[in-house]
Every structure is written in structure tokens, then in C-alpha cells.
Amino acid sequence: MQKTFYLTTPIYYPSGNPHIGHCYTTLACDVIARYRRMQGDRVLFLTGTDEHGWKIQQKAKEAGMEPQVYVDQLTDRFRKLWDCMSIQYDRFVRTTDAYHVQTVQSVFQKLYDRGYIYKGEYIGLYCTPCESFWTPKQVVNGKCPDCGREVTDAQEEAYFFQLSTFTEKIGDFLKNGTFLQPKERALELLNNFIRPGLEDLCVSRTGVSWGISVPFDPKHTVYVWADALFNYLSALGYENARFSDWETFWPAQLHLVAKDIMRFHAIVWPALLMALDLPLPKQLAVHGWITVEGKKMSKSVGNVIDPYVLTKLYGVDAVRYHLLRELALGCDYEFSSEVMARRIDSDLSNGLGNLVSRTVAMVEKYFGGTLPVEREIVAADSVLIDAVCALRKKVDAAIDAVHLKEALAEIFAVVAMANQYVDANAPWRLAKQPESRARLATVLYHLLETLRIVSGLLAPFMPNTMPKIWEQIGAAPTEVAYDPLQQWGVLPPAISVKKGAILFPKIETGAKS
Ligand code: ME8
Numbered sequence: 130m131q132k133t134f135y136l137t138t139p140i141y142y143p144s145g146n147p148h149i150g151h152c153y154t155t156l157a158c159d160v161i162a163r164y165r166r167m168q169g170d171r172v173l174f175l176t177g178t179d180e181h182g183w184k185i186q187q188k189a190k191e192a193g194m195e196p197q198v199y200v201d202q203l204t205d206r207f208r209k210l211w212d213c214m215s216i217q218y219d220r221f222v223r224t225t226d227a228y229h230v231q232t233v234q235s236v237f238q239k240l241y242d243r244g245y246i247y248k249g250e251y252i253g254l255y256c257t258p259c260e261s262f263w264t265p266k267q268v269v270n271g272k273c274p275d276c277g278r279e280v281t282d283a284q285e286e287a288y289f290f291q292l293s294t295f296t297e298k299i300g301d302f303l304k305n306g307t308f309l310q311p312k313e314r315a316l317e318l319l320n321n322f323i324r325p326g327l328e329d330l331c332v333s334r335t336g337v338s339w340g341i342s343v344p345f346d347p348k349h350t351v352y353v354w355a356d357a358l359f360n361y362l363s364a365l366g367y368e369n370a371r372f373s374d375w376e377t378f379w380p381a382q383l384h385l386v387a388k389d390i391m392r393f394h395a396i397v398w399p400a401l402l403m404a405l406d407l408p409l410p411k412q413l414a415v416h417g418w419i420t421v422e423g424k425k426m427s428k429s430v431g432n433v434i435d436p437y438v439l440t441k442l443y444g445v446d447a448v449r450y451h452l453l454r455e456l457a458l459g460c461d462y463e464f465s466s467e468v469m470a471r472r473i474d475s476d477l478s479n480g481l482g483n484l485v486s487r488t489v490a491m492v493e494k495y496f497g498g499t500l501p502v503e504r505e506i507v508a509a510d511s512v513l514i515d516a517v518c519a520l521r522k523k524v525d526a527a528i529d530a531v532h533l534k535e536a537l538a539e540i541f542a543v544v545a546m547a548n549q550y551v552d553a554n555a556p557w558r559l560a561k562q563p564e565s566r567a568r569l570a571t572v573l574y575h576l577l578e579t580l581r582i583v584s585g586l587l588a589p590f591m592p593n594t595m596p597k598i599w600e601q602i603g604a605a606p607t608e609v610a611y612d613p614l615q616q617w618g619v620l621p622p623a624i625s626v627k628k629g630a631i632l633f634p635k636i637e638t639g640a641k642s
Pocket of ligand 1: 389
């Protein structure tokens, strides 16, 4: 039976242009989705936009537009960026889509009928950029504990979700399972939220008209987070007739988010699912932030880096590589155009690009483009061969753990090893000795095989460039499929190569954006 794999990004607020922070999460999901497809899984990769709430209502007002017109325009920008970044999502959910509205209303009614939603009065504080309610105890020096920005007073009649009744169950879930990655994050949540006891969550607003109306009390709209989280169900067709993938794909294998919205995904989301008696997602992976001068890159802080500027300077695959190579679960990454330029030069131009161009050039120069079939293998070759053959297993494990940075580190360690193999075997010297012809062909064949496996494993990360490598090294699509990526000697012995354009031009311009 084909395995199914459902993975999701957060649905982003279309309240400004997407920046490289949004790109990172979506790229990371894209890599995992592509890798799983390569492994033969049936994948559903979901992304989308979170279009209701106070913040969007205000932004539309400032822009002098109807909210729907405003979000239509902004949502298009997200889709265009994903196309530009070669992101192959399977489904794009918008919370203003009729099927999503239907799911939210139906689920809200169910929660109310089951007694998990009750009417009360909200008195407390609100962080508009995060769309989060806080109690005076939770704010830090009068600021939002998630983003550090000003909070405002809020008081209104509201419906509440009985989150408090789930304190113990959520505590056990976080303590005992393998749900949350990295593990240390669970401790943080246990200390900050579970130990003091969860507070009921306000799930409706009366002062925000731009939202889904509460089915049993239409003067209320559903709080934007209670609306947004259900996108993970509505996009499969849960409680709507638009899709019929619910049985096949739920529970999700992976939700990927950054730490700013961990609490909603690690506490509120499982509690809502528990209240509905639905299976819980398998894994929540939480990554750090891209920062600028120590501050989270964000639209409202105004310190964003435009992905189009970067892709124009460096190319899409180099930007994909850079972001995936620097950011990790658990750590922030201070964006630096110098680090980016250096990384692209050292790993891509000097490392991989150089390995391809010199290998292909030598096959052309010494053998007219087609290797002879004679071989002379020496014992020392096994160091490279063993490392290359062990690579897929390491990358599999890293992808399973959402350690994409480590996956790339493993692959590029092999690229470095192959470049050392060239230097140690000095093909230019072998070429001068007619009796070393078989040895020379062997060294070059080993390099082509290394490139076949490395480029096959890199295809999910850099999907535009790897086919160019396959063309140059003469690899057929079946030879770079998943299975042969751990077999040695797959390219035909008399392989022909074809020199192509430089894959990653060296960066000569100032890398400032
Ligand atoms: O929170 N570094 O939407 P949002 C890394 N609509 N990742 C970043 C980032 C940065 N500087 N800035 C943004 C919302 N992100 C809600 C989500 S889900 C049911 C609802 C990425 O537009 C990261 O994935 O504020 C973060 O979690 C997400 O964008 C927040 O996007």
C-alpha cells in the first residue's frame, strides 16, 4: 500500500508582501514533499492564507479597499512568490473560501453542542499583530510575550473554548509523545503554560466584522485563530463537500511552523481536536526565526528582505539552498548577505559547480566525451564509494527528523570529499601516462557516479539545477530515481557526457539587498 503523507505550512496573513521568513517554512515543506514523492509516498502538501481578523480589516481600511478585494490581491502575491521559488504545493487554502467557512461553522456548532464553548465576557489584553489574547499575568513588561510588541486593553462579550479542561491531557501529550520537535520546546510549554494551568480561550469577537459568523449567535465572528487552525481539516474536505481526502490523509504527518505560533499549534490545536474526538497530528516541527539585527524579520517591524531581490541576484536554487542550509530547528538565523554570498561561492560555485564542470571537462578532454570501459580500481577508492553509498540513508534520517540543514551538510561533505578525490588522484597526471588509461577512466567514472547520487539527493532542494547536472553527466531519469541512489555503478560503463553552461556563476556584485 502506498504511504500517504500530509504536510502543512502555516497559512500566512495576507497583510503585506511575503518575505524570506515565509519563504523558509514553505521551502522546507516543499523539500520534504518532493523527497517523499521521490520515495514513492502519496503526498498532500498544503499551504494557504489566513484572511480574516482585526489586522486584515484594519489593513484593508488603511488601503481604502474592501477586505475581500484587499486579500484577493495580496493572496495572489503569495501564490506568485511560491511559483517563483519553484514550490510545488498540492493545495492552497484560503479562509475566505466557502468550503472553509462551512467547516468552521460546522465545527463551531459541534463544539458548542458538546459543551466546550460557552458565553462569557472577555476582559484582558490583545496583541493585534499576533491576533492573540493575553492576561495581565502573561504579558512581559506590558508587552506581548510572543513578539514583544505593545498590547491593548480589550473588553467584550465573547464565547470561550474550555481549554482549561485539557491541561492534564495536553501536558501528558507533550510530555510523553514524539509530537513536538525540538524536544526542549515541550519543556518550555510545560513550564510556561501547563504548570500554571491552561486558561480558557476566547474564540469569538463582536468588534471584528471581517470574520466567519458564529452560527448560533451571528453578532459574533469566530476569533481568527479558531478559524485558521481548522484550515488543516477543511482543506481535506472535513465537514464540507469540496474535497474528499479526509479519510485518506488525516492525521497530518507534519505541521511545520516557526516558534511564534508554537503555542497555538502545540496546545490549542490538539485540544480542539481532542474536543472533537479526532486523531491528533503526528508531528509538529518548530523552527527558529530569520532575524535582522537580532529582531524577528517581520512585516510589522518593517525589516523584511524581499525574496525577489535575492532570486534576481543569485538565482532561485541558490536562494533555496542558502535558506535551507542556514536555518535549523531550534535556532534563529541572523540574515547576512555576506554569509549568503560566501556560502553560495564556497558550496555551490567552488564545491558542486566546480566538481561538475571539471569532471565533465576531463571526460571530454581525455576521452572525447565517452569513457572507455576498462577499469582499474584501487583499495583507497572505497573511502569515497562507501561514503557515497551511505549518503542516502543519512539524508533519509535527516529528512524524517526535519533536519534539512544537516541533510545538506551531509551531502556537501561528500561533495568536498569528491573534490579531494580529484586532487589526490590528479587525473591530469594520469592523462600523461598511457599505461594509466584504465585508472584515469575509473577515477572519472567514480566522480560521475558520485555526482549522480549527490544530484539525485539534492533534487528536492534545488529542483531547477539538478536536471542540468543530469544532462551534463549523461544520467537518465531512471538512474536518479530514489532506489538507485544507494547503488553504485548504475551509469553505463561507456557513459557519454556533454558540457553545459556554468551552474552557479561566482558572485561578483555586492551582495547587498
Ligand atoms: O502567524 N523567520 O501568520 P504569519 C522565520 N496566520 N519564519 C518566519 C518569519 C521569520 N522572520 N516570519 C514569518 C500567522 N515566518 C497565522 C498562522 S496557521 C493556522 C495561522 C513564517 O503571516 C513562520 O512559518 O504571521 C511563521 O510561523 C509564519 O511565517 C507566521 O506567518
